[in-house]
Amino acid sequence: MWHAGGFSTSRRRPGMTGVASLARQVEQAVGTAIGAVLPARRDADPLIRRSDRPGVDVQSNVALSLAGAAGRPPAQLAGQLADQLTAAPGAGPAAGTGPATALPAAVSVAGPGFLNVTFTDAALWGQVAARLADDRLGVDTPQAGVRTVVDYSSVNVAKQLHVGHLRSTVIGDALVRVLGFLGAEVIRENHLGDWGTQFGMLIQYLVEHPEARWQHDRLAAGTTAVAALDELYRAARAAFDADPAFAGRARKRVVALQSGDPDTLAAWREIVAESQHAFQQVYDRLGVLLTEADAAGESRYNDALPGVVDELVRQGIAVPSAGALCVFDPAFTGRDGAPVPLIVRKSDGGFGYAATDLATVRDRVGRERADRMLYVVDARQALHFRQVFAAARRAGWLPGTVDVEHVAFGAVLGADGRPYRTRDGGTALLSDLLDAAVTSARRVVRDKNPTMPDADADRIAELCGIAAVKYADLATSRQQDYRFDPDRMVAFTGNTGVYLLYAHTRVAAILRRAEPATGDGDAPPDPAVPVAPAERALILALDGFGAVVTEVGESLEPHRLCGYLYELARAFTAFYESCPVLGAAEPVRSNRLALCRLTRRTLAQGLTLLGLPAPDRL
């Protein structure tokens, strides 16, 4: 769960450097040493990795990889590199105090040619001090100025959110937060499904049934406009199928909607507004950043669709086929070996979603000046997006300077490995899943704190239940289908969101008790204090925060941050078990408090980036 890397320089700006991690310092030092020993390979990756050997912090494997090219045994090469590292200018063995090495570390050769590095205790405390002194914990802003559009959540108006919407919403939210922290100019867009022929049918049904209650201020507590609309839509669908006369009126209503009939549009707007109101309640409950202002629905691009299609036809990219207008690309073939069409206009004259997606690409590049566009959409649409991006490139709407990515994620499966359903086989509603998690959390809270006031228990149960659901979703690798069992997810033991929250409350408890007594909460650690093993592991973990966040900004895989934070929380817990803080004598006590302050801030920052809360008490 750890590496020295994430040092891509593609977007790094000069002068925007954070605190270099010790691993990074070793990487640079070994790189310099390679230049001295093997000038032809001066650009070789120093291959810095965390070491699993006792007493060793990091290792370089570069001697093993370069031995062949160097024409000498790897151990000999490693020895030469070690000599370079320990023979820095002006720091010879006779120079006096401290180790005679350019790095604040001991360097040795081991095994067939591993270069083992062990940092000095003073260097470790130095990293703690440097990160504590920076309000960004020493994390760089490698994405500074990168205008990034993140398209996520993408829920459908007049329908309830189901568990399938969870991943896009939660993963998208985490990416928005991570990229923003790394300096990107993030534009959130919720590509609402707010347009289509189905609304004509629904509106006609509502017109014919004015007694139906669905607006939020006419509904009983505990239900929502989208729940009501969902039901009314099913009724409308049934009427459409059973009653030809209604079907005819519904079709007329579709035409009225598309041609901008004022009364029909007003009805449509009310449906959209009521739906957004209901969605916002769920977003607020989930604690994601989306607001109604982030809505960028299909309807917004409606007027642009004819122009998009005309331009494709004019450029000869879209051609007629079976009555439709399609883009063919020999790179995408189907069952019969023939190219798979990207249908931009259907044979009935309506525009397909491909046209809408092309319009968004053109708009985001042209008007919003995006440098990077992310589509957090389930993996089944992979072919569709590849086709859309390819067509957009051909049309000149997607220059090579713009990075576009389909951030695909796997399906949500139940414990049986089949798409997640309720017990009776229906689609599982997101709000039901959240309720189940919170109910389960309430039981645990009550069990742990029998005397806690109800209001506090409710608040903590809500916080833990939601956090458990979100963490479970974020913690598994994105592309893979994601199997879960709500019972397991809300167990709150082991690698769960609650473990991270709990670790935070433990460190917060120490600081709460300590700070008033000492009054000097910002004192830097004393570098002369020996570092205990659990402290060493914790400091090294803390020092790696920036690398992980940077990596997530590039790989777009929040589960790496989850894994990191879990390791950090475990390192803190080990420290908590073996290193008493409040009862320790000075100067150990102050140093441990500094470590607690940095741990608390790092955990809190990491939790925030995942969209999870960092409470002081559970």
Next chain:
RNA sequence: GCGCCCGUAGCUCAGUGGAUAGAGCAGCUGCCUUCUAAGCAGACGGUCGUAGGUUCGAGUCCUACCGGGCGCACCA
């Protein structure tokens, strides 16, 4: 048929070409007069789907096969 994703402990999953493949859950043995036990320690548990190949070194890269999921013309 073609394409994409995936096969790692009984279950759910991490694992970035490096030394002895790791967690959690379940089960087993212990630990609360101590900064919160939603925790910790220990033991148990593996032919990393199979077979080749590349490499000093492969769970990781390549090829083939086996098994599973998804996608492939007007739903989005």
